[in-house]
Structure formats: C-alpha cells, structure tokens
Amino acid sequence: MYKVLVTDSISESGLMPLYEHPNYEVDRYDQLPFDKLFSIIGSYDALVVRSQTNVTKELMDHAPRLRIIARAGVGVDNIDVEAATKKGIIVINAPGGNTVAATEHTLAMLLALARKIPHAHQSTIHGNWERKKYQGIELYGKTLGIIGMGKIGTEVAKRAKSFQMNILGYDPYLKEDRANKLGITKASLDEIAEHADFITIHTPLIKETKGLINKSYIQKMKKGARIINCARGGIIDENALLAGLQSGKIAGAALDVFEQEPPANFTLLHHPNVIVTPHLGASTEEAQEKVALEVSAEIINICENQTIRSAVNMPQITGESQARMQPYLQIGEQMAGIAIQLLKTAPEKIQISYSGELLDEDTSLLTRSIIKGVLSHHLSDSVNLINAFHLLREQGVPYQIQKEASNKGFSNYMELTLYKNGEKVSVAATVLIGLGARIVNINDYRIDLKPEKHLLYIKHYDIPGMIGRVGSILGDHNVNIGTMQVGRSTVGGEAIMILTLDKKIDDPVDLQLQSIQGIKETQILELTSGYNSLQETSL
Ligand SMILES: NC(=O)C1=CN([C@@H]2O[C@H](COP(=O)(O)OP(=O)(O)OC[C@H]3O[C@@H](n4cnc5c(N)ncnc54)[C@H](O)[C@@H]3O)[C@@H](O)[C@H]2O)C=CC1
Numbered sequence: 001m002y003k004v005l006v007t008d009s010i011s012e013s014g015l016m017p018l019y020e021h022p023n024y025e026v027d028r029y030d031q032l033p034f035d036k037l038f039s040i041i042g043s044y045d046a047l048v049v050r051s052q053t054n055v056t057k058e059l060m061d062h063a064p065r066l067r068i069i070a071r072a073g074v075g076v077d078n079i080d081v082e083a084a085t086k087k088g089i090i091v092i093n094a095p096g097g098n099t100v101a102a103t104e105h106t107l108a109m110l111l112a113l114a115r116k117i118p119h120a121h122q123s124t125i126h127g128n129w130e131r132k133k134y135q136g137i138e139l140y141g142k143t144l145g146i147i148g149m150g151k152i153g154t155e156v157a158k159r160a161k162s163f164q165m166n167i168l169g170y171d172p173y174l175k176e177d178r179a180n181k182l183g184i185t186k187a188s189l190d191e192i193a194e195h196a197d198f199i200t201i202h203t204p205l206i207k208e209t210k211g212l213i214n215k216s217y218i219q220k221m222k223k224g225a226r227i228i229n230c231a232r233g234g235i236i237d238e239n240a241l242l243a244g245l246q247s248g249k250i251a252g253a254a255l256d257v258f259e260q261e262p263p264a265n266f267t268l269l270h271h272p273n274v275i276v277t278p279h280l281g282a283s284t285e286e287a288q289e290k291v292a293l294e295v296s297a298e299i300i301n302i303c304e305n306q307t308i309r310s311a312v313n314m315p316q317i318t319g320e321s322q323a324r325m326q327p328y329l330q331i332g333e334q335m336a337g338i339a340i341q342l343l344k345t346a347p348e349k350i351q352i353s354y355s356g357e358l359l360d361e362d363t364s365l366l367t368r369s370i371i372k373g374v375l376s377h378h379l380s381d382s383v384n385l386i387n388a389f390h391l392l393r394e395q396g397v398p399y400q401i402q403k404e405a406s407n408k409g410f411s412n413y414m415e416l417t418l419y420k421n422g423e424k425v426s427v428a429a430t431v432l433i434g435l436g437a438r439i440v441n442i443n444d445y446r447i448d449l450k451p452e453k454h455l456l457y458i459k460h461y462d463i464p465g466m467i468g469r470v471g472s473i474l475g476d477h478n479v480n481i482g483t484m485q486v487g488r489s490t491v492g493g494e495a496i497m498i499l500t501l502d503k504k505i506d507d508p509v510d511l512q513l514q515s516i517q518g519i520k521e522t523q524i525l526e527l528t529s530g531y532n533s534l535q536e537t538s539l
Pocket residue numbers: 074075076095098099102147148149150151152153170171172173202203204205208209230231232256257279280281282283
C-alpha cells in the first residue's frame with residue numbers, strides 16, 4: 001500500500017484514479033500548517049502539491065519514505081529540486097495540463113488592462129459613471145512582445161493574432177522557421193523593448209530570468225507600454241516596475257504573480273494603473289482536473305513499476321526512445337554489476353563507450369543506469385537513476401563517455417571500464433535482435449553470457465579437463481549449472497570461464513574449486529534480482 005499526501009487545493013476528480021486504486025491510501029489537507037506537515041510527512045511515499053506548499057530540504061529530511069514529489073502544475077520553484085535529486089526523490093509535474101488556462105488568463109489580463117475593466121467595474125458599482133476616465137486603447141494593430149515562446153507563450157501568440165496584433169517573440173530556442181509558421185516575428189529582448197506596446201512574460205523563474213525586467217530594461221521600453229506577468233513573480237523587479245509606473249514610462253501592468261505570495265507590500269498593487277489577480281492563471285476547473293489527473297496517473301505509473309514518463313529531475317526522453325532503450329538499461333546495469341564485483345573495490349575512474357546503433361540513441365538514461373549499477377554495489381538502495389550522478393560526484397569519481405565508430409562486429413555495443421590503482425576491468429554488452437541481451441566481453445575475452453542472478457567467474461589456464469573438473473565439483477555439491485562460457489586468449493594460455501548457477505555456492509565449494517590445478521582465481525558474483533533500472537527508481 002502506497003501512502004499519498006495531498007496538500008494545497010487539488011481537484012478531487014483529478015485525484016480519483018488514486019482514490020479508486022486499491023494500492024493507494026490518500027490523505028488530503030487543503031491548508032496544512034508547516035509543523036503538522038513536518039510531523040506527518042515521514043509516513044508518506046508520495047506528496048502532491050500545487051504552488052502553496054514549500055517543499056524544502058528540511059521537509060525532505062523528515063521524509064525517509066518519500067519517493068515522489070508531484071507538482072500539480074508547471075513551475076516547480078516551490079520545490080527544492082536539487083535536494084530531491086540528491087535524495088533520489090523523483091520530482092514530477094504536469095507540464096501541459098494548465099497551458100490553456102494560463103493562456104486564457106493572460107488574454108483576459110491583456111484585455112482588462114487595455115480597457116481598464118477592473119477599475120471601471122469598481123467605480124461603477126460604487127455609483128459612479130466615469131466614461132471618460134475609463135477610456136481604453138485597442139489591441140488591433142498594436143505590437144505584442146512575448147518573452148518566452150514555450151507552451152503558454154505560443155498559445156498566447158496564436159490567440160493574440162486573432163486581434164490582429166503584430167507579434168514579436170523572444171526565446172533562446174525560438175527558430176526563424178517556427179516564428180514564420182506562427183506568423184510572428186523573431187525578435188531580441190531589446191527589439192521587444194523598443195517596439196512593443198504590450199509585453200507579456202512566459203518564462204520560468206530561473207537565474208537568467210530573475211529581474212529580467214529591471215530598471216535598465218524599463219528605460220529601453222517604449223513610453224506608454226503595458227506589461228503583463230502571468231508567469232512567475234521575480235521576473236519583473238517590482239521596485240523598478242513601480243518607479244516606471246510612477247514616472248509614466250509604463251502605462252499599466254497586469255500581474256498574476258508576485259515576488260512574495262501573498263504580497264506583503266501593497267504600494268505597487270494599489271497603483272491606479274495596476275490590475276492584479278491572486279495567482280489564478282491555472283485556476284480553472286478544467287485545468288485543475290487535468291493537472292491532478294496527469295500527476296495521479298504518473299504516480300500510479302511509477303509505483304506500479306512501469307516506466308517514468310517524465311520527471312523534472314531526469315533526462316527527458318521520448319516514450320518511443322525509452323521503449324527502445326529498455327533492454328539496454330537492464331543489461332547496462334548488469335554489466336556494471338559484473339564489472340564492479342570483478343574490480344573488488346570502488347573505482348577511481350569510469351569510462352563508458354557506446355557504438356553501433358547506440359550512436360544514434362539518447363543514451364543519457366543508459367549512462368545513469370550503468371553508473372547506478374556501479375555505485376549500488378557499495379551504496380546499495382540509496383542509489384537510483386535520479387541521484388546516480390550526484391552520488392558519483394560526491395564520491396569524486398570522474399567519468400568519461402565515448403561514442404566510438406567501431407562496433408566490434410555487433411550492431412550495437414557498449415563497454416564499461418573501471419580503473420583503480422593501475423588495474424582495470426572492462427565488461428561489454430550488446431542487445432541481439434530476437435535473442436535478447438548478452439555480456440559479450442570480459443577483460444578482452446570474448447564470451448556470450450545471458451546474465452543470471454548467480455554467476456561464477458574463474459580465471460584459469462587453458463588445459464584439458466578443466467571444464468569437467470569444475471563441473472563435477474559443482475555437481476558433487478548439488479549445484480546445477482545453467483550455462484558455461486569459456487573465453488581464451490591463446491590455445492593453452494590464460495582463459496576465463498563464466499558459469500550461471502541455479503544457486504549460490506558457499507565458501508568451502510569455492511575453496512575446493514580454487515584447489516584445482518590450473519585455476520588462478522575464482523570469484524562468486526551476484527546480480528541483484530530484477531535489475532530493471534526504471535523499476536528500481538519506483539517506490
Ligand atoms: N500563473 C499561473 O498560474 C501559471 C504560471 N505558469 C508559469 O508560466 C511560465 C511558462 O510556462 P510554460 O509555457 O508552460 O513553460 P514552457 O517550459 O513550455 O516555456 C518556457 C519557455 O521559456 C523559455 N525561456 C527560458 N529562459 C528564457 C529567457 N531567458 N528568455 C526568454 N525565454 C526563456 C524557454 O525556452 C521555454 O520555451 C512558467 O514560469 C510557469 O511556471 C504556468 C502555468 C500557470
């Protein structure tokens with residue numbers, strides 16, 4: 001049974017998949033004081049929030065069971081994603097569920113600002129009839145500058161075009177051909193400042209966007225321009241905005257988001273040319289249901305051992321690519337499990353090379369899987385796909401990824417080499433179409449091994465009778481051999497033997513094997529069961 005804690009006001013119908021699933025127990029609180037949250041979080045596997053609950057490192061320190069933090073919305077700035085990553089907690093969000101709601105709210109703000117609707121409403125209900133005072137301006141023929149041409153910025157552009165506005169878009173990822181297709185003009189930030197009558201912001205709040213609209217940017221803006229922020233507080237410097245409004249440089253501002261929420265300083269909010277809403281961009285019945293359904297489905301998806309479709313702190317790869325990579329993830333982790341056991345200690349350097357078909361694949365998840373396989377031998381359950389790189393950095397182990405042209409005769413090929421004190425261990429694997437995954441090379445010996453849980457690795461001299469002697473000792477101890485692979489460098493020279501066994505052999509059997517003349521070394525290897533990398537990150 002997975003325990004899910006829901007804080008903030010999340011749509012009931014959107015949580016229905018969790019309520020109705022027999023494996024989930026859901027506790028929900030709309031407003032949970034911090035001390036209460038800290039005292040109960042320890043017993044939950046997943047936490048679902050909107051933007052109100054601050055999910056801090058301290059909160060996570062009180063949450064040993066927590067494996068998923070779900071944000072029913074887009075922005076995750078109320079979640080310490082870095083702390084979650086270090087702890088191996090998956091952070092998910094609902095990236096598309098509230099796009100339409102936030103877009104429509106932006107357009108509502110645009111129109112309300114142009115026609116002074118909120119102030120006119122207030123005046124009229126108080127018995128005034130101030131038709132001259134509340135004369136507005138038209139959108140028709142005006143220039144709208146959109147900063148941030150992601151999901152919401154793009155939808156705003158499409159709708160603003162129907163008002164016959166000229167649209168300038170700025171986004172580091174906006175390409176000329178996409179701008180052309182949308183019927184907008186790709187522009188720089190300065191071009192937007194110079195030409196826009198209205199500017200609307202749709203970026204995340206990140207280092208580069210904090211204070212993006214500041215005193216110097218406002219100085220560059222067209223006199224009488226109006227500005228809308230339905231993205232994140234802090235992208236506009238509120239003091240600079242207030243100064244701009246007071247000087248008349250800025251004719252109006254519509255704000256849904258604030259540096260501090262709820263705001264404590266009302267000077268800006270009380271300015272006669274400012275209209276505000278209390279972070280309502282995503283607040284429609286439809287959007288709230290959609291984002292809650294999205295995160296509920298993803299929690300179930302992760303917990304029921306399917307793949308992670310998208311996580312904020314994992315590389316984003318498409319479902320199609322993830323499906324293609326699935327067999328590689330498993331063999332990659334098994335390859336790492338064999339290599340680290342053969343090295344017998346922690347590595348001081350890791351090298352991974354990919355070739356053949358893997359040259360065209362997104363191998364970011366595979367690399368995580370391999371690193372996880374290496375680290376989990378010493379760090380066990382504390383390592384998962386989320387925190388693998390962080391833990392590697394913490395251990396101070398450098399790693400190198402190579403993409404190599406030579407595929408060593410396989411259509412796809414990956415090799416892991418671990419280094420320590422001048423020694424190295426290398427293990428290579430491939431996925432054979434129709435036959436499955438195989439370990440195909442260990443320390444330059446060619447083999448063909450389908451990994452199993454119990455393995456026995458033997459280094460020996462290539463002399464007659466070796467296979468029979470090993471087989472009979474194991475048989476005498478009732479140990480069944482699944483498969484046996486032998487690889488040799490030269491006839492009569494050094495060789496390796498690797499066996500899959502139905503059960504673990506104990507030390508006396510191992511000692512007996514070591515006493516066989518011609519055997520240099522034996523090693524009992526164990527691969528943890530399952531080895532499905534994605535499953536390992538689930539609860
Ligand atoms: N007021 C509300 O209730 C809501 C607010 N939001 C916020 O709206 C914002 C946009 O959301 P989406 O469009 O869904 O996100 P998105 O990720 O689809 O788009 C963000 C875009 O910003 C661009 N960007 C990043 N840095 C930039 C920079 N320095 N200059 C210009 N562009 C930059 C990115 O390239 C990306 O295209 C986010 O901050 C989100 O949290 C989203 C939904 C509701």
